[in-house]
Amino acid sequence: MFNETVLKEIDDIKARYPDRKSALLPSLYVAQREFGWLSHEAMECVSKALNVPEAMVRGTASFYSMYRHRPVGRHVIQLCTNVSCMILGAEKLVDFLETRYGVQPGGTSHDSRFSLVIMECIGACGTAPAMLVNTDFHDNLSEKRIEEILEKYK
Amino acid sequence: MDKFLLRNIENPNSADISEYVKAGGYRNLSKALELSPSDIMEEIKKSGLRGRGGAGFPTGMKWSFAKADPKFPKYLLCNADEGEPGTFKDRPILEKNPHLLIEGMVISGYVLGSEYGYIYLRGEYPAAADILNAAIKQAYESNYLGDNINGKGIKFHLAVHQGAGAYICGEETALIESIEGKKGQPRNKPPFPVNVGAWSMPTIVNNVETLSNLPYIIEIGGEAYSNIGSKECPGPKLFSVSGHVKNPGVYELPMGTSLKDIIYTHAGGMRDGSKLKAVIPGGISTPVLPADAVDCAMDFVAMPKAGSMLGSGAVIVMDESVCMVKVAYRALKFFEHESCGKCVPCREGTDWLRKVLERMEKGNGKEGDIELLSDIAGIMLGRTFCPLGDGAAGVVMGMIKHFRNEFEEHIKEGRCKLRN
Numbered sequence: 393m394f395n396e397t398v399l400k401e402i403d404d405i406k407a408r409y410p411d412r413k414s415a416l417l418p419s420l421y422v423a424q425r426e427f428g429w430l431s432h433e434a435m436e437c438v439s440k441a442l443n444v445p446e447a448m449v450r451g452t453a454s455f456y457s458m459y460r461h462r463p464v465g466r467h468v469i470q471l472c473t474n475v476s477c478m479i480l481g482a483e484k485l486v487d488f489l490e491t492r493y494g495v496q497p498g499g500t501s502h503d504s505r506f507s508l509v510i511m512e513c514i515g516a517c518g519t520a521p522a523m524l525v526n527t528d529f530h531d532n533l534s535e536k537r538i539e540e541i542l543e544k545y546k
Numbered sequence: 547m548d549k550f551l552l553r554n555i556e557n558p559n560s561a562d563i564s565e566y567v568k569a570g571g572y573r574n575l576s577k578a579l580e581l582s583p584s585d586i587m588e589e590i591k592k593s594g595l596r597g598r599g600g601a602g603f604p605t606g607m608k609w610s611f612a613k614a615d616p617k618f619p620k621y622l623l624c625n626a627d628e629g630e631p632g633t634f635k636d637r638p639i640l641e642k643n644p645h646l647l648i649e650g651m652v653i654s655g656y657v658l659g660s661e662y663g664y665i666y667l668r669g670e671y672p673a674a675a676d677i678l679n680a681a682i683k684q685a686y687e688s689n690y691l692g693d694n695i696n697g698k699g700i701k702f703h704l705a706v707h708q709g710a711g712a713y714i715c716g717e718e719t720a721l722i723e724s725i726e727g728k729k730g731q732p733r734n735k736p737p738f739p740v741n742v743g744a745w746s747m748p749t750i751v752n753n754v755e756t757l758s759n760l761p762y763i764i765e766i767g768g769e770a771y772s773n774i775g776s777k778e779c780p781g782p783k784l785f786s787v788s789g790h791v792k793n794p795g796v797y798e799l800p801m802g803t804s805l806k807d808i809i810y811t812h813a814g815g816m817r818d819g820s821k822l823k824a825v826i827p828g829g830i831s832t833p834v835l836p837a838d839a840v841d842c843a844m845d846f847v848a849m850p851k852a853g854s855m856l857g858s859g860a861v862i863v864m865d866e867s868v869c870m871v872k873v874a875y876r877a878l879k880f881f882e883h884e885s886c887g888k889c890v891p892c893r894e895g896t897d898w899l900r901k902v903l904e905r906m907e908k909g910n911g912k913e914g915d916i917e918l919l920s921d922i923a924g925i926m927l928g929r930t931f932c933p934l935g936d937g938a939a940g941v942v943m944g945m946i947k948h949f950r951n952e953f954e955e956h957i958k959e960g961r962c963k964l965r966n
């Protein structure tokens with residue numbers, strides 16, 4: 393179960409809406425933070441905290457691509473490959489991440505350091521190619537810059 | 547033109563309330579609260595403001611439908627989903643000028659008789675979430691939000707709701723489903739959200755940029771506003787320019803600025819040594835234009851005549867190194883991934899289009915594939931439940947129309963000449 397502090401956080405979220413179901417998306421983020429990913433147990437906790445059927449929790453969670461349905465590495469790289477990034481070389485960076493860090497799209501490196509998610513535009517097209525590492529933006533990427541940036545994520 | 551939407555954003559503390567107030571912020575709110583809601587409504591109609599989210603619907607008209615509905619409470623939802631690939635125009639407002647949006651929403655709430663607002667923010671903007679939450683907190687502390695705004699007994703509450711990575715949630719009825727905790731699948735219309743929206747109540751959905759124009763209309767008046775830029779859709783407009791230009795970025799320019807000027811004057815022209823091949827003028831869902839068609843006014847009325855759409859004003863500039871088959875394939879991969887699965891023409895159509903484009907791109911295209919693409923797109927057009935599917939079909943049709951030879955080459959030669 394969620395601890396008292398987390399339950400209080402979810403109560404505060406509920407108070408922002410006229411209806412408790414509306415707290416589902418933000419509560420899934422809370423669960424993902426607490427458990428690292430949306431395990432069966434994590435979703436059960438959300439279901440209980442909001443008094444919403446588990447089927448609805450799972451159904452909603454499955455629709456959105458930013459929820460993690462399996463364990464992820466310590467850091468999640470979310471690299472954009474949509475058109476503005478693609479025409480400035482994003483695909484080569486996908487290959488680079490694989491050869492240099494052993495991480496494939498949708499996968500996690502053996503040392504569990506990185507997971508890689510391919511994104512559909514993260515709103516940094518003017519400074520493409522771009523990625524988010526966890527919640528930090530990094531743009532104007534090149535192989536060299538990626539190496540420098542990822543140094544900081546152990 | 548003086549900047550309004552991006553005013554003061556060079557100031558590193560522009561998101562702080564004291565800097566915003568120093569630069570004249572919240573003065574328009576005070577001014578608005580001295581006027582009656584119906585007077586402001588008149589100014590908005592006079593201004594000719596049209597929604598900046600993509601469809602260009604007249605804001606005054608949408609608002610009068612919502613106001614005419616006697617049900618309360620009414621909800622004001624700010625669409626900050628900004629999911630259209632190529633688009634990053636709302637981001638500077640959200641991250642650098644959040645109080646402008648808040649001020650715009652409070653004024654809107656006052657006009658509409660709405661006391662509750664939500665900003666539906668895309669999950670991909672975590673920094674903006676922190677900045678907006680901090681700004682909202684400051685606005686509450688300064689009585690620009692709460693139960694007694696400016697000491698006038700006016701009430702407006704505001705919260706941020708974060709999406710979780712689904713492009714379709716930018717569509718207004720899907721956005722409402724999503725804020726209610728469900729999968730983001732579009733609803734049938736009618737009833738329209740202005741009558742039956744979030745939590746079954748009258749709901750107004752407007753884009754970030756649209757709402758951020760409100761303080762400006764109050765500042766200069768509807769009449770003066772209507773004289774900026776294009777006659778039929780006036781006002782300042784944010785354009786996000788990306789791709790092979792010298793200076794990509796967000797530009798605030800009068801609506802109707804020519805696409806050519808945006809590329810060659812404001813964004814500095816093409817990068818050294820490169821030549822323009824094609825432009826996607828309004829985000830990935832709008833049809834491509836070839837290099838010789840960029841002499842057109844960027845607004846909601848002129849762009850359809852030029853063969854595309856203004857969309858979100860996201861200009862993606864491509865030079866001659868770019869393979870159009872590949873761009874089409876990447877775009878369709880996006881639409882297939884983002885199709886919500888509710889209606890057959892879009893769910894199946896995007897899958898098919900992607901498959902055919904994929905084999906062409908990989909050099910395995912077959913005789914008749916171009917016709918097959920046109921057929922599938924033709925069947926989708928006008929038969930999908932929401933505009934996402936139409937957009938996907940339009941993109942493929944535009945590509946074939948302007949770059950047919952490139953598609954033919956891929957089939958004939960079994961490879962892409964541009965790939966090294």
Ligand SMILES: Cc1cc2nc3c(=O)[nH]c(=O)nc-3n(C[C@H](O)[C@H](O)[C@H](O)COP(=O)(O)O)c2cc1C
Nearest residue numbers: 597598599625627628629716717718752753756933
């Ligand atoms: C597939 C799809 C995606 C959309 N994405 C967005 C978006 O990210 N932001 C936005 O403001 N409007 C988006 N729209 C348009 C909204 O449905 C709606 O028209 C708009 O938010 C209304 O605001 P406005 O009148 O201020 O433009 C999208 C529409 C469709 C069909």
Ligand code: SF4
Nearest residue numbers: 886888889892932935
């Ligand atoms: S057109 Fe596509 S996104 Fe829109 S309702 Fe149909 S399946 Fe969903």
Ligand code: FES
Nearest residue numbers: 472477514516517
């Ligand atoms: S296309 Fe990559 S950030 Fe927009």
